Amino acid sequence: MQERTDHPDENIGLRKLVLYRDTVVTEAGATPAEPARRASVAAVIRNPWVGTGPSADLSPEQSRVAPVLARLLTGRLIAALGGADAIESFGKAAIVGTAGEIEHAGALIHTPYFGNLVREFLQGESIICFADTRAEAGEELVVPLWHKTHAATRSHYQTISARVSDAPRADEIVVVAAASTGPRPHPRIGDRVTDPVVTTETLEVVPS
Template sequence: MTTTPLEAKRVVDLSARSTLGSYDDIAAAIGLRKISTFSEEIPHTDGRSILRATSTAVIANPWKGTSTDFELAPEAERIAPLLSKLLTDRLLEVLGGAEKVEAFGKAALVGAGGEIEHAGALIHTPYYGNLMREALEGTSILCFADGFGQPGEMLRIPMWHKTAPATRSHYQTIEIFLSDAPNATEIAVVAAASTGPRPHARIGDRNTDIPVTSEILKEITL
């Protein structure tokens, strides 16, 4: 007896399932080679420590060998939610839960055998961003970095406040070293988050700045 495409696929509910344990089915579905999670602790002036973390998934490029007019949406809709779930589960574990997260960001690097739009297709859609925002209890759009990469890359991921992007104290970056990714036919996708602002933030806030225009150039003291 033959099976239809719908019968051949197994429907699973990931909404309440942790991916910190077994996730072989997800890994197989997206061509996952590895996940790496990095965290750092920074002393803060108010006596607490700020935790910052990234989680990175390296997957096979699902659009390898396709032309620049190939439709990206079907694979993006299939893969991006799984990436968001895998990566945010790990950020929440490291940082202590969504209530601890104050800032977030995202990134993607595509190997030389792909195109820049392949990186964007996985992180610049609601199938990734909306799920990441919901998991981390944010409302802001996610700031980002994307581009081409190769093994040995140093990647800097920007972050800002998850509910108040005008809060300048939370403008920050975190750096990670990708020692073996992405290969030419891979894409590395990153989720990043922080439990606080920069450790010594003191340059004001966009909501309280005085009005500044090019008029100030008329009375510059040198």
């Protein structure tokens, strides 16, 4: 897929991009078998729907802006984490500024114009887990991640925090894509596909 213009900042009202990256070196006094690298990339853009009202059709701007964001964010994630092959889990999020609707956040990340492309660029198959909210500048958002091809793989259920100190302004949206190259440190709580069947009938006591 090609970006819609050689100047995506002009095309989507991009003000800034923020990359966060970390690596867990030790946990509980021990080095993980495969230390995972995690990253999030946030794009701060002008909200194209500010002032349009709750009956406005969001689809024209959605199909124009979201694909550009998908390419920008995943491209930087891939570069930060050593390639799409290295990425094992992913997630997405958005924070809409106070002059916008929460639906404006959803219009960008809960759409095939973003989600399908993020999944394709990162070589995933799973539905992408998400978070969204409306907030003032500097609000932190916890972005959930899970395995990009095996969503039931509990070892990859993890989170990464995303925050842009001066965004979103009232008329902006922060859109985030996040990923990890591996599981949580020392995963050992089993897996959904191998769990025993647990119901109120299989337990002798269920505390009230």
